[in-house]
Amino acid sequence: MHTLSIGEMSAQLKSRSLKSVDLTQHYLNRIAKFDTEINAFITVTPELAMEMAKKADKMLDEGRGGLLTGIPIAHKDIFCVDGVKTTCGSKMLGNFIAPYDATVVEKLKESAMPILGKTNMDEFAMGSSSESSYYGATKNPWDLNAVPGGSSGGAAAVIAAGLAPLATGTDTGGSIRQPASFCGVTGIKPTYGTVSRYGMIAYASSFDQGGPITRSAEDSAWLLDAMAGFDDRDSTSSELDKQDFLADLNKPIKGLKIGVPKEYFGEGLDTGVAEVINKAIAQLGKQGAEIVEVSLPNKDLAVPAYYVLAPAEASSNLSRFDAVRYGYRCDNPQDLEDLYTRSRSEGFGAEVKRRIMVGAYALSAGYYDAYYLKAQKIRRIVRDDFTKAFAQCDVIVGPVAPTPAFNLGEKSSDPISMYLADLYTIPVNLAGIPAMSVPAGEVNNLPVGLHLIGNYHSEAKLLNVAHQYQQATNWHKKMPEDYK
Template identity: 65%
Template sequence: MIDSGLAQISRALAAREVSSVELTQEYLARIEKENSNLNAYITVCNELALEQANAADAVRSKGEAGAFTGIPIAHKDLFCTAGIRTSCGSRMLDNFISPYDATVVERFKQAGAVTLGKTNMDEFAMGSSNETSFYGPVKNPWDHSLVPGGSSGGSAAAVAARLCAGATATDTGGSIRQPASFTGLTGLKPTYGRVSRWGMVAFASSLDQAGTLTQSAEDAAMMLNVMAGLDQKDSTCSDVSVDDYTAGLDKPLKGLKIGLPKEHFSEGLNAEVEQCIRDAISEYEKLGASIQEISLPNSHLSVSAYYVIAPAEASANLSRYDAVRYGYRCENPVDLEDMYKRSRSEGFGAEVKRRIMVGTYALSAGYYDAYYRKAQKIRRLIKDDFQQAFEEVDVIIGPTSPHTAFPIGAQNDDPVTMYLEDIYTIAVNLAGLPGMSIPSGLVNGLPVGLQIVGRDFSEAQLLNVAHQFQLATDWHTKTPDNQA
């Protein structure tokens, strides 16, 4: 049963074919067996999960169960969970037990979900390979010598290895979509403001967005139904009305206008990956969609702009880790400055320190206009590019990543190569738009992801476009053990 997707599990629970306790026990047993290899979880909540599963079964026996009651999921370890460590993949928060629940966590609790544990991630969500985690790299279930992508690598590996029914994740520059692409999953990054950021440890506040990693679009729709919506605790959370995301999945795609950004099919894109994407495009044509080429002329500037804005915001967001109130504190500080310097030097890893320095520099007197202000102007241009494109087409599709998963350690020497990992995904965050990645083929036995980008708050449409593809193809059902 636990190999099934979240929607199927929901139906099985409703039909009393299985209990939440049985499911939870099965998942915990598999986590016990597999996690030491994969390193997908930082914290496993055995007792809490069984307690919640018992409670869920009790609710169901009283006839009060909802669609999500009793479904075991995992949370990326940057969602605050009351009483459970929230490490953010960092030594800095290795000892941090949150006194409160993130809104996302709270809503899943309310919906009756079971929390299996907290998943590994790049430190403070900074990375594209899950190698910057204080808890060590996560392995790709498709090939343990490869990375699962990042920063939500733990959530991706956990779902891909069927160590949970679905997982929460976050995406600041591609951190949901790229791991989805590398592990053969459906990744959904909603519109900025669709899901509350309250209780989500901040990396770059204007870009961070909570989303999901699941086996299918239908699963993602079920999770978004729980997560989405206004939250008074997050001033940037939108009051745009929330759809029932499962309701519109079956709409036919006839008449859908799809745009292919020519900039996403140029130099640097692996030829076999491109072929998978072209095949997927043909599939969409068969489903009744029309295809046209579009241009996002400023997309080549997106990585540069992103690596000014995100580190700038991060440099301020991470100032609170000063060893005064919680978190890592160095041994025997001699004075305040020593405490600051050594605690932060020892508590943060290399990539986090690099970004804090880049961000601090970009905001410094005399450099602000050349970097931060200019990056914000580029951000505006990129948003305008998309807006113009969406006057002609309904959704934009292309590759999520220029290649398939790469070996652990392959890109450790050159941060810039790593930054270019997110070349197709980053612009979507800068524009605040919703994006998905869905499995669309295999190259040498490794998954390829297709990115779908829509207008602001068009999650229902994106999920519909993804679901119709998944009805017509079976790429999303492939697993490391079953590639046939």
């Protein structure tokens, strides 16, 4: 059952040869069996899932419901689900029962998609390995000694191990694409503003963007279609009409211009990963795409600019955690100052504290121009590089990450090496353009993802290229041996 595509599941649910309660129970059984070793979920919600599955079956029995009705989903623990614990991977929100639904959750509830639970993540989405979660690291289903990537590591691991057919994730600096690459699954970060941020716990508001993590591009297109759309409650929501993400899936890619940025194949890229990516590019060429060289000359500036801007926004966003209205409160606060500082110091983990402090420093008097303003100017330079590149091609391709999944503990004591591993994903977030990771091969039995980057609002085109690639290859169908 867990190897069916979303289209197949949907057809069987509609014809009533498959019941949502059976499908949902199947995934709950798999979670009970496998998640003790993977730790992909922070919270499993079997009662909520079954209650929603019954509702979905009733709708389907009556001939109502949409394409996704009855198909279970796992939400990243950054999305508020009314009445369900929503921790964002932090001790700070260990007792936080969300009092409302995020817009994304609300939309998927309207489709009656049973919620299996909340997936593990780096604390407040700040990390690339899911090791900074207060609830323990998630393990990579392909190798339990390796990280699943982050911050949406739980979501990617859940899809890789077949513990849910669909998952939501968020991507601020690569947090959908890098775990998708490490876990051999498909993920798309849409154009900034495509998916509502309402009820999605904020890390860096001018970068944060929700999106699907699934097995195939077609599955992603279905889920993105249900997640996206203008939302009055998010002041940065895109006011453009929603695209039809499924419209172009079957379009041949003959004649499509695919840009290969030479700077994405320089020093630091694992030779095995380079080989996988070059083979994937050759495959796209075989399918009729025209390969052209493009240049993103300032890509190395993206990491420093991001690590000024994102922490600056985080230091402001995370000031809301004051232990007054909700969240963790220290024992016996002596006065108001003690209440604030001790609750925050006990409630936040090391990486979160580090980013709050970097941000506070970058925004402080005397440093604002040198760091924050400078980084915002560099953000524009990085964006302009993409604009120039897209004048020569339709889609840019390259690696998602310089290596396959690294080992647990390998980088956790050295923040800089962790930051630098995001060098291919971060430029995309600075520009706010859409990008995907698509399974394209293996190095040492670990999956490697192909990065597809598009111009603003070109999700349908990215999904088209990814789907056509997946029609000709089988990497997205592979599952780790132990979880088949």
